[in-house]
């Protein structure tokens with residue numbers, strides 16, 4: 566049941582695996598701002614993340630301005646956080662770690 570909404574206990578446990586991400590007060594979304602060396606690195610990150618998103622059939626809300634990418638992850642179908650949000654967050658962390666990310 567990957568698109569089953571996680572309860573508060575499960576969310577707390579999963580949060581420990583994504584320390585670079587923030588959670589909103591209502592525990593409905595994860596967010597992280599990535600900053601890269603330049604636009605090319607930022608867009609490269611987005612391209613690779615897009616392929617993972619398609620594979621998971623789970624898609625980010627995001628915004629790119631030059632070398633910054635703001636990401637928000639939530640599961641619209643569930644109205645909150647599911648395991649898919651954490652899976653995508655971890656995948657994005659790994660992709661960013663292999664690029665010219667600066668912060």
Ligand code: H2B
Pocket residue numbers: 622623624625639640641642643
């Ligand atoms: N992405 C996100 N973030 N939340 C969803 O609920 C969602 C999705 N649902 N990608 C998927 C697509 C669904 O619409 C398709 C039909 O599987």
